[in-house]
Amino acid sequence: MIPCVKCGRVESLMKAGFVRGKQRFFCKDCTYYFTLPNPKERSERRGRHQTTIIDIAQDLGVSNSTVSRALHNHPDINPNTRKAILDKAIELDYQPNQLAHSLVKSRTNTIGIVVPEFLTQFFPNVIVGAQRVLRQADYNLMIMQSGESYETEVANTKALLANRVDGLLVSMSHETNNYDHFLSFEKRDIPVVYFNRVIEGLGTHKVVANDYRGAFAAVEHLILNGYRRIAHLGGPPNLLISQERLRGYQEALRKYGHPLLPELVIHGDFTAQKALIYGQHLLDMAQPPDAIFAVNDPTAIEVLALAKAKGIRIPEELGVVGFSDDPIAVHIGKGLTTVKQPTTQIGEAAAKLILGLLRGEQANLSPQTIVLEAELVVRGSSIKAAG
Amino acid sequence: MIPCVKCGRVESLMKAGFVRGKQRFFCKDCTYYFTLPNPKERSERRGRHQTTIIDIAQDLGVSNSTVSRALHNHPDINPNTRKAILDKAIELDYQPNQLAHSLVKSRTNTIGIVVPEFLTQFFPNVIVGAQRVLRQADYNLMIMQSGESYETEVANTKALLANRVDGLLVSMSHETNNYDHFLSFEKRDIPVVYFNRVIEGLGTHKVVANDYRGAFAAVEHLILNGYRRIAHLGGPPNLLISQERLRGYQEALRKYGHPLLPELVIHGDFTAQKALIYGQHLLDMAQPPDAIFAVNDPTAIEVLALAKAKGIRIPEELGVVGFSDDPIAVHIGKGLTTVKQPTTQIGEAAAKLILGLLRGEQANLSPQTIVLEAELVVRGSSIKAAG
DNA sequence: TTATGTATCGGTAACGTTTGCGAACACGTT
DNA sequence: AACGTGTTCGCAAACGTTACCGATACATAA
Secondary structure (H helix, E strand, C coil): CCCCCCCCCCCEEEEEEEEEEEEEEEEEECCCCEEEECCCCCCCCCCCCCCCHHHHHHHHHHHHHHHHHHHCCCCCHHHHHHHHHHHHHHCCCCCCCCHHHHHHEEEEEEEEEEEEECCCHHHHHHHHHHHHHHHHCCCEEEEEECCCCCCHHHHHHHHHHHHCCCCCECCCCCCCCCHHHHHHHHHCCCEEEEEECCCCCCCCEEEEEEEHHHHHHHHHHHHHHCCCEEEEEEECCHHHHHHHHHHHHHHHHHHCCCCCHHHHHHEECCCCCHHHHHHHHHHHHCCCEEEEEEECCHEEEHHHHHHHHHHHCCCCCCEEEEECCCCCCHCCCCCEEEECCCCHHHHHHHHHHHHHHHHCCCCCCCEEEEECCCCCCHHHHCCCCCC | CCCCCCCCCCEEEEEEEEECCCCEEECCCCCCEECCCCCCCCCCCCCHHHHHHHHHHHHCCCCCHHHHHHHCCCCCCCHHHHHHHHHHHHHCCCCHHHHHHHHHCCCCEEEEEEEECCCCCCCHHHHHHHHHHHHHHCCCEEEEEEECCCCHHHHHHHHHHCCCCEEEECCCCCCCCCCCCHHHHCCCCEEEEEECCCCCCCCEEEEEEECCCCCCCHHHHHHHHCCCCCCECCCCCCCHHHHHHHHHHHHHHCCCCCCHHHHHHEEEECCHHHHHHHHHHHCCCCCCCCCEEEHHHHHHHHHHHHHHHCCCCCCCCCCCCCCCCCCCCHCCCCCCEEEEECHHHHHHHHHHHHHHHCCCCCEEEEECEEEEEEEECCCCHHHHCCC
């Protein structure tokens, strides 16, 4: 039945076991082992096929290098051939294959960004800013969202690494205490810029708002409006923004000779849930505070809701200041006094910084920290007189 | 000085012009033209180098195919060699190169999503939902944001095409009237799922909220609460969601025998700016409406602010209902009645649908439309009795 | 002529993976 | 020692692009 693939004879063939489930044959004459190759699945080849440079080249009878050059305005190409190639490219609806391009150039023109969440306005705004300047520099942005989970954050960064992003923008989750997944970028000479959620130790490039000055201004404002027992509902203590906002709070108190009472400082984790618990605790104290400076707006809003439920009048009995100027802040009650952060600008600054690093500027310079000013926005929740 | 690269003789060599700025030589004996090759930039090779399969293979003295198979649990590999390879992979901190992988498999395991904006909560929520189910199926999500601009939308889709995404999720900008950039995906057999912002004509897979029912419920609710002259601040007329919400508005009026007054229906474009202009127009009419059903919450909120400025009491003199249940809606005034959309579920449904398409299920089935129910959330802005 | 230069184009080795199929052994059985 | 059967591994071709060199065919200057 079956002829030998070498000598073609049938009589000298015999079965010789199995390889990967396929019958193996042995020809006694040739002393040659072989299995029957799978019938090529034809028509599957031409199934899902994006037109490539080779298609254009073959259609026109030129080499693919000529096509590649023509598509990139290389001077070595005759204007006529160039035109023919460009026309053919349009005719065949050619779209360049970024994957192959990136593979040979070992550059993807993509930078990754990982943010903890999407549910407040902050990070989307940062992304809009970053995307604007990156697009202009012909870079793509690969957006990842960790959901405040260390585990997904690691998975995210691994995916970005596998996709060979040229750079990384990071605002880390509040769970994150191990930074190896970030350091593995720097180990590969892939520039990393941290923004907003940064930690003290990592000696690298950062973009942050001036949390200290913002917090200081907020608490000073409370003091100047006659509040005397000012509490602070803080963020996760490992994050620099928490530390800086706490420091601003403390310095403002110190400046005006107010005592620093440890019982009036509680660290939360940015969530409304914890804010509820700790806010409750504060308001239920024997000597409750007459003002609360919250680490962010969701926390402050929770406090406002709590006060409303308890019949505590805002701002007469309790002054409240938040942080980040969420769009909700305008509409809530008589308005929530808060510290406005330059969200979009943070994104823009981070993007510009990483573009500079990619261009090799400040290659061996010391890590740069860009601080953008935050602005106190005074509304109804902190003006005793207007109450 | 310089010997011929062919015969090695020095005496028969002479200069022969320049090629690309480099000196060309000519050997009279060999009649051979040549230029001196550039000295290989060494040490640049080892500069930015990610460890590859080949590195592992060479370190261990095996072939790269063996390494590849070991990393993928291929049965043909001896457990000992497999272990050695896995250990070495960890030692060298090997991270697979997705680009090369995708190139040979012609599958990126990435699906793209393009949304019009990031500034309301809606799309971030959808993305969270989509990302959740995609990650579980080991797919990555590439997020693009058109900023409501047709031009960037086209650029976005082109970038996704260049990056060879396996599928596309789209909610189009309100500027979009030409759909060629989407059709070019389908032409390449890349599945596309439209969500939320879809248009009637495109006969493809869609995921939408039940805008009609939601709008109907909203307007019916207004009618049952005694409002009689109900206006509608609509969206861009080319989008299906605008059409459906308008239809719900009209059908509800018709059911209760209210007249359909064309002067009470105005089409906006989702922006607060237009909402302000058109809202002003409505409230300044000789016979102003006593209720407004807005196409989305930002529009409704703008109306509320307008009414407050004019001293119009909510809900006694003017009932207002929005659409989408923005987080602000709870906090604004006495609360904004609105229609809550299943945002996260929309993302999940769209992702599941496209995963099914990628698996080749319903390959030749008729385009599927998934409709998720929307729910009326009644708050203070529309309850006359409670006013 | 001879020497020198320009304008265009092709060949080919990379980039890092995957995969079909053959090769080289290592065992038993006869 | 030949035969029969498995196991384990290497070779090499693809995937689509880029870029370094050469190789022509001419043109021009000495």
